[in-house]
Amino acid sequence: MGMHKDQRACRRVDCHDRPILSYGHMVRIAHVTDCYLPRTGGIETQVRALARHQAASGHEVSIITATPGVKRSGTEIVDGLAVTRITAKIPGDLPIHPRTRHHVAAALQENPVDVVHVHVGVISPFAWGAIRAAYQLKIPTVVTVHGIWGPLASPGYRLSELIAKWATWGITISAVSQVAAKTIERAVPTLGEVLVLPNGIDVQDWQLPVRQHDSSTLNLVTVMRLAPRKRTLPLLKIVKAAQERAGITMRIHLRLVGDGPERSRAESFVHQHGLKNLVSFTGRLDHAGIREIFAMSDVYVQPSVKESFGIAALEARAAGLPVIARSQTGTTQFIRDHQEGLLAQTDSGMASAIASLAADRALLAQLGEYNRSTAPEQSWPMVLARVDEAYARARHLD
Missing domain, CATH: 3.40.50.2000 (Glycogen Phosphorylase B;)
Known part of the structure; x- marks a missing residue:
C-alpha cells in the first residue's frame, strides 16, 4: 500500500505518535457514519462515493457504521471495502448502539488506521461516540458536518456544544459548503475557520x-x-x-x-x-x-x-x-x-x-x-485534494 516498514511494524500505542504520510501518499482511512448501505440517503451515498474514489487512488479505506447489512454485525466486504457494522437491536433499526465508544475503539485497535473521518448530521449519536473513541486512541480525526440547522433547532445546540468540545481535543472540523461552515462558526464563535469539504460528483x-x-x-x-x-x-x-x-x-x-x-x-x-x-x-x-x-x-x-x-x-x-x-x-x-x-x-x-x-x-x-x-469545480479530483489537505491538517502537516 506504500507504507514504510517501520509504520507497519510499530506498536499500536506508538503508531499515532508519528506523522502519517503527507498529502499525495497512501494512508489508511476509516470513515465513520451512522448510516450506510443498504440505506441510500445523501450522507450514505456521498461517503460511499468518497471511499470508493479514495480506494481507487490507492488508499486503504474502510467503513464503520451502525447500519445492519447482510450481516447484522461484524465485517463484510461491500464495493471491495471492509464495512464493520456495530449494531444493537433497537426498535426501527435506528443507528444507535449503547456502547459505541467501546466497540469502535476495539475495531480501530484491531485494524489500525492513520486517520478517522467522521461524518455527522445534526443528530448522529453513533458518530459522536466514535469521535470519543478516536480521541481516546489519539488517532488524527476529521469531522465533516453534512447538515445545517435553524436558530430554534435544539439538536443544533447540542451539536454546537459537541463541536466546541471536539475543537479543544484538536479535531479538525469541516462542513460540506460555505453556508454550513458559517452556520457552525456563528454557533461556536471560538472555533475559528471551518474547512469546506464539498460533496463531489463524476x-x-x-x-x-x-x-x-x-x-x-x-x-x-x-x-x-x-x-x-x-x-x-x-x-x-x-x-x-x-x-x-x-x-x-x-x-x-x-x-x-x-x-x-x-x-x-x-x-x-x-x-x-x-x-x-x-x-x-x-x-x-x-x-x-x-x-x-x-x-x-x-x-x-x-x-x-x-x-x-x-x-x-x-x-x-x-x-x-x-x-x-x-x-x-x-x-x-x-x-x-x-x-x-x-x-x-x-x-x-x-x-x-x-x-x-x-x-x-x-x-x-x-x-x-x-x-x-463550464464544468463545476466540485469534481472528484478537486474534492479528493481538499480531503487529503484536511487529513494533513489533522496531523499539523504542511
Whole structure:
C-alpha cells in the first residue's frame, strides 16, 4: 500500500505518535457514519462515493457504521471495502448502539488506521461516540458536518456544544459548503475557520447533449426524498403560483423524482388543487433514469431551505440545467444568481423565477449554455485534494 516498514511494524500505542504520510501518499482511512448501505440517503451515498474514489487512488479505506447489512454485525466486504457494522437491536433499526465508544475503539485497535473521518448530521449519536473513541486512541480525526440547522433547532445546540468540545481535543472540523461552515462558526464563535469539504460528483457521468424542447412548455425537474424537511408540498404550491404568473399561453410541468413518506399527501394535494397537468410523480429512478429525465427538462428546482449542499442540484447543473433554489442554502456553493441559475429569498421569489424563465427563453438558453460549457469545480479530483489537505491538517502537516 506504500507504507514504510517501520509504520507497519510499530506498536499500536506508538503508531499515532508519528506523522502519517503527507498529502499525495497512501494512508489508511476509516470513515465513520451512522448510516450506510443498504440505506441510500445523501450522507450514505456521498461517503460511499468518497471511499470508493479514495480506494481507487490507492488508499486503504474502510467503513464503520451502525447500519445492519447482510450481516447484522461484524465485517463484510461491500464495493471491495471492509464495512464493520456495530449494531444493537433497537426498535426501527435506528443507528444507535449503547456502547459505541467501546466497540469502535476495539475495531480501530484491531485494524489500525492513520486517520478517522467522521461524518455527522445534526443528530448522529453513533458518530459522536466514535469521535470519543478516536480521541481516546489519539488517532488524527476529521469531522465533516453534512447538515445545517435553524436558530430554534435544539439538536443544533447540542451539536454546537459537541463541536466546541471536539475543537479543544484538536479535531479538525469541516462542513460540506460555505453556508454550513458559517452556520457552525456563528454557533461556536471560538472555533475559528471551518474547512469546506464539498460533496463531489463524476461530472462526465452527467453531461448531456443539447436537445430541442417545446418552447410552449417549461419542463421542471427535482430529485428528492418526499419528506417534510425537503418541502415537497411548498414546491407544489410554488409550481401552482408559477403557472398562474406565466399565464395560459405557457405550460409549466414538473417531474418529481423520488419517493418518501409525504408522497401520498403530495398526490392528494395535486388531485385536490387540479394540478394533474402540471405535476408528474416518477418514483425513485436509477442513474440512467434520472439522466433521461434531465434530458427532457429545462430547469432544475430545489425548494428546501435547510440544504447543506444539494448533490442532485449539482448533478443537474453538470447536465446543463439552470437551477432555481433558495439563496439561504448550501446550493450557493455552486449556483450563483444569473450565472448557473436563479436564486430566490422566498417561495414567492422562486415562483417568479420559474415564470421569468418560462417567458425569457434567451436567459434560459444563456444559463444552460454556461452550465454545459463550464464544468463545476466540485469534481472528484478537486474534492479528493481538499480531503487529503484536511487529513494533513489533522496531523499539523504542511
